Amino acid sequence: xxxxxxxxxxxxxxxxxxxxxxxxxxxxxxxxxxxxxxxxxxxxxxxxxxxxxxxxxxxxxxxxxxxxxxxxxxxxxxxxxxxxxxxxxxxxxxxxxxxxxxxxxxxxxxxxxxxxxxxxxxxxxxxxxxxxxxxxxxxxxxxxxxxxxxxxxxxxxxxxxxxxxxxxxxxxxxxxxxxxxxxxxxxxxxxxxxxxxxxxxxxxxxxxxxxxxxxxxxxxxxxxxxxxxxxxxxxxxxxxxxxxxxxxxxxxxxxxxxxxxxxxxxxxxxxxxxxxxxxxxxxxxxxxxxxxxxxxxxx
Amino acid sequence: xxxxxxxxxxxxxxxxxxxxxxxxxxxxxxxxxxxxxxxxxxxxxxxxxxxxxxxxxxxxxxxxxxxxxxxxxxxxxxxxxxxxxxxxxxxxxx
Amino acid sequence: xxxxxxxxxxxxxxxxxxxxxxxxxxxxxxxxxxxxxxxxxxxxxxxxxxxxxxxxxxxxxxxxxxxxxxxxxxxxxxxxxxxxxxxxxxxxxxxxxxxxxxxxxxxxxxxxxxxxxxxxxxxxxxxxxxxxxxxxxxxxxxxxxxxxxxxxxxxxxxxxxxxxxxxxxxxxxxxxxxxxxxxxxxxxxxxxxxxxxxxxxxxxxxxxxxxxxxxxxxxxxxxxxxxxxxxxxxxxxxxxxxxxxxxxxxxxxxxxxxxxxxxxxxxxxxxxxxxxxxxxxxxxxxxxxxxxxxxxxxxxxxxxxxxxxxxxxxxxxxxxxxxxxxxxxxxxxxxxxxxxxxxxxxxxxxxxxxxxxxxxxxxxxxxxxxxxxxxxxxxxxxxxxx
Numbered sequence: 001x002x003x004x005x006x007x008x009x010x011x012x013x014x015x016x017x018x019x020x021x022x023x024x025x026x027x028x029x030x031x032x033x034x035x036x037x038x039x040x041x042x043x044x045x046x047x048x049x050x051x052x053x054x055x056x057x058x059x060x061x062x063x064x065x066x067x068x069x070x071x072x073x074x075x076x077x078x079x080x081x082x083x084x085x086x087x088x089x090x091x092x093x094x095x096x097x098x099x100x101x102x103x104x105x106x107x108x109x110x111x112x113x114x115x116x117x118x119x120x121x122x123x124x125x126x127x128x129x130x131x132x133x134x135x136x137x138x139x140x141x142x143x144x145x146x147x148x149x150x151x152x153x154x155x156x157x158x159x160x161x162x163x164x165x166x167x168x169x170x171x172x173x174x175x176x177x178x179x180x181x182x183x184x185x186x187x188x189x190x191x192x193x194x195x196x197x198x199x200x201x202x203x204x205x206x207x208x209x210x211x212x213x214x215x216x217x218x219x220x221x222x223x224x225x226x227x228x229x230x231x232x233x234x235x236x237x238x239x240x241x242x243x244x245x246x247x248x249x250x251x252x253x254x255x256x257x258x259x260x261x262x263x264x265x266x267x268x269x270x271x272x273x274x275x276x277x278x279x280x281x282x283x284x285x286x287x288x289x290x291x292x293x294x295x296x297x298x299x
Numbered sequence: 300x301x302x303x304x305x306x307x308x309x310x311x312x313x314x315x316x317x318x319x320x321x322x323x324x325x326x327x328x329x330x331x332x333x334x335x336x337x338x339x340x341x342x343x344x345x346x347x348x349x350x351x352x353x354x355x356x357x358x359x360x361x362x363x364x365x366x367x368x369x370x371x372x373x374x375x376x377x378x379x380x381x382x383x384x385x386x387x388x389x390x391x392x393x
Numbered sequence: 394x395x396x397x398x399x400x401x402x403x404x405x406x407x408x409x410x411x412x413x414x415x416x417x418x419x420x421x422x423x424x425x426x427x428x429x430x431x432x433x434x435x436x437x438x439x440x441x442x443x444x445x446x447x448x449x450x451x452x453x454x455x456x457x458x459x460x461x462x463x464x465x466x467x468x469x470x471x472x473x474x475x476x477x478x479x480x481x482x483x484x485x486x487x488x489x490x491x492x493x494x495x496x497x498x499x500x501x502x503x504x505x506x507x508x509x510x511x512x513x514x515x516x517x518x519x520x521x522x523x524x525x526x527x528x529x530x531x532x533x534x535x536x537x538x539x540x541x542x543x544x545x546x547x548x549x550x551x552x553x554x555x556x557x558x559x560x561x562x563x564x565x566x567x568x569x570x571x572x573x574x575x576x577x578x579x580x581x582x583x584x585x586x587x588x589x590x591x592x593x594x595x596x597x598x599x600x601x602x603x604x605x606x607x608x609x610x611x612x613x614x615x616x617x618x619x620x621x622x623x624x625x626x627x628x629x630x631x632x633x634x635x636x637x638x639x640x641x642x643x644x645x646x647x648x649x650x651x652x653x654x655x656x657x658x659x660x661x662x663x664x665x666x667x668x669x670x671x672x673x674x675x676x677x678x679x680x681x682x683x684x685x686x687x688x689x690x691x692x693x694x695x696x697x698x699x700x701x702x703x704x705x706x707x708x709x710x711x712x713x714x715x716x717x718x719x720x721x722x723x724x725x726x727x728x729x730x731x732x733x734x735x736x737x738x739x740x741x742x743x744x745x746x747x748x749x750x751x752x753x754x755x756x757x758x759x760x761x762x763x764x765x766x767x768x769x770x771x772x773x774x775x776x777x778x779x
Contacts, residue, residue, distance in 0.1 A: 016314060016375070016380065016383070018314070018316070018364065018370055018372075018373045019364070019373060020364075020370055020373075021370065024370065025628070025639070027639075028639060029319060029369075029370060030319045030321075030369060031369070033368060033369075034321075035321035035322055035323045035346065036321075036323040036324075036325075036368075037323075037368060038368060039368065040367070040368025040369055040370070041325065041365075041366055041367070041368045043368075044364070044365055044366070044367060044368065044370065045365060048365065058622060058623070058624040058626075059622055061621045061622070063467075073628070073630075074628055074630060074639065074640060077626055078626060079470075079621035079622065079625070079626055079627055080626075080627070080628045080629070081467075081470065081621075081628075081629045081630075082628070082629065082630035082631065082632065082640075083463060083493070083631065084463060084489050084490060084493050084631060086459075087459060087460065087463040087490070089460075090427070090455060090456075090459070090460035090461075090463045090464040090467070091463045091464065091466060091467040092467060093427070093453070093455075093460075093464050093467060094425070094427055094463070094464035094465055094466060094467025094468040094469075094470075094471070094475075095467035095468070095470060095471050095621060096467075096471075097425065097427075097451045097453060097464075097467075097468065097471075098425055098451075098467060098468035098469070098470070098471025098472060098473045099471035099472060099620070099621065099622050101622060102471065102621060102622050119456050119457060119460075120456060120459075120460055122456075123455075123456040123460075189366075189368075190329075192362070192365040192366055193362075193365065196365065229323070229324075230323050230325070231323060231324045231325055231328050234325065234328075234329070235328070238329075273453075277451075281446045285446060285447065288446075288447050289446050289447065290449060292449065292450065292451055293451075
């Protein structure tokens with residue numbers, strides 16, 4: 001009797017594993033990200049969002065570019081693609097159009113998505129390609145040692161802006177909004193619950209969806225600018241963030257250590273690229289056209 | 300990972316995989332009830348890891364689990380843990 | 394397996410090489426193309442865009458060549474057969490993704506309708522000057538296969554062969570057309586679907602859990618494949634990777650992976666031999682050519698034979714891997730090789746390398762923009778036979 005009780009307790013204990021572990025390639029953990037880096041926190045939120053989304057994980061694919069955040073694909077226990085620098089979005093476009101049944105998520109950094117990959121972002125949003133793009137914005141090129149990024153605010157020092165950055169940065173939600181994204185939000189890694197909720201919401205929506213996640217780079221951006229550790233940056237996010245759902249995206253650009261507007265800014269419906277193609281060809285070609293990637297009813 | 304259910308002082312508890320912790324202190328600084336502290340010991344990689352020093356304050360809210368960039372900690376409520384155990388036990392009986 | 398009749402436009406057609414190439418791709422089972430317009434290749438994707446809605450598939454015009462050349466690879470991992478169509482300047486932009494396809498062993502066909510270069514060069518005029526770029530243009534060591542058609546009929550036939558080889562070897566396979574072949578209109582015979590042999594993807598029969606994405610055996614260096622969405626939870630990376638596909642950036646893994654990527658093709662150079670030979674057995678001089686230049690060379694060879702010279706005609710269908718052994722065997726018997734090509738001397742370097750100075754190798758270069766005059770080649774044949 002007591003033996004079977006022990007057995008039961010042992011069984012129960014084996015179930016007490018971190019709820020995110022099944023979403024990770026556990027044989028690859030610990031990951032390469034520095035102590036205090038926020039990318040892992042965003043991935044943690046993404047795993048919770050996957051749980052809550054109720055999606056069939058065999059039909060979720062993740063695509064990353066190059067850089068620190070680009071390594072995300074390699075840690076998630078999904079069909080995962082670590083592509084070339086800046087090209088995660090076009091790869092994801094091919095994957096989604098190749099198999100429209102897949103829920104395709106692009107998970108990459110600000111340099112990858114908005115410098116070298118900027119053009120692809122604009123066009124995928126314009127076409128309303130049915131993918132979710134999560135951009136972890138740490139305001140720098142982490143993997144290569146802290147160079148100026150298209151998101152670096154005016155002021156802070158970067159290795160290629162040794163006297164402080166004088167270039168104007170992008171306002172990422174504004175770009176996504178202007179290009180036609182159906183869902184746009186910004187959160188920081190301090191806002192873990194809101195971020196996980198936003199990711200879940202975006203996973204369940206159609207069209208080109210965009211989430212900006214502000215995240216500290218303690219090793220390069222913070223250290224070089226005497227901003228303390230990762231946790232100090234997250235404290236700054238906590239203190240300086242204002243939630244303004246529905247804010248006009250043109251007003252929410254980020255300054256150096258200034259106010260951070262977070263929230264959901266855009267949530268609208270537009271036909272996706274594939275829906276538009278199917279509608280158009282059905283209209284023009286009639287019976288000669290069989291809609292692509294649409295399961296016949298009853299299957 | 301063991302369940303220290305001998306001393307159920309709070310509503311919940313935390314589980315730490317100290318070997319993957321990188322000592323970022325997110326969990327410690329953002330614990331809503333300030334129940335965690337750094338350990339005095341180091342892990343294999345030379346980092347201090349979190350310890351539940353005020354178990355009576357832990358609500359098992361799992362905010363530490365959400366914050367942790369290294370998947371090294373998570374929290375759970377005793378109520379939920381007991382339910383899980385009961386489920387497991389009933390499965391063994393069957 | 395046999396071709397899917399939906400994509401096969403059986404019958405006799407009077408079409409140019411670009412259109413024939415598109416029909417070859419459709420017959421081979423290509424149902425996804427992400428393209429970007431560039432002269433003189435654009436007609437291939439234009440025809441694909443017009444044909445695909447009724448065949449069943451997708452065409453998308455991307456924002457640039459970088460996007461096109463990686464979007465097609467996304468299509469492959471979703472389960473499609475794909476084609477990447479471009480010309481010189483576009484090909485230069487696509488070089489990183491050539492390496493990605495080689496490294497990740499993504500089967501795909503790349504069509505280069507060659508024009509004069511470098512840079513913007515001669516957009517509407519022919520060249521054969523990208524032969525070394527496809528072999529060496531992406532960084533690091535890799536191997537590809539390249540085929541060279543000299544007629545619209547061959548654009549159709551060799552396109553199917555290119556698709557089949559890409560599936561067999563899981564590597565990028567090039568169809569090296571040129572502006573003349575692309576825009577030349579001739580009779581093209583498209584056979585019934587049941588007469589077209591198609592190589593299926595090397596799908597694994599293993600279950601998730603037992604399957605390793607890049608596991609191979611010593612006998613078979615080409616790994617089995619799966620696609621996204623089937624529950625295998627694969628990881629694909631351009632980083633040096635282990636058998637599971639996980640990044641493994643160290644000397645032992647590099648030493649295992651890179652030789653395998655090369656040897657899966659190099660070890661099969663004999664099987665990949667595809668040449669046309671005429672009168673080579675008792676020849677004193679052999680003219681080696683490929684693509685459009687082979688048609689001019691044939692005229693020159695006939696003129697030389699009319700003068701009583703013993704001239705062999707060797708045409709490469711598969712240019713890469715280069716048929717080193719064949720050239721070496723021929724070098725034992727002949728006095729000289731003559732190599733006309735629409736570039737300033739590219740494939741001739743391979744001939745020189747193979748013969749190791751044993752016989753004369755005469756380059757007949759041409760900067761491109763038009764084809765050789767047969768007389769230019771004839772002069773060199775006479776010189777070689779002396």
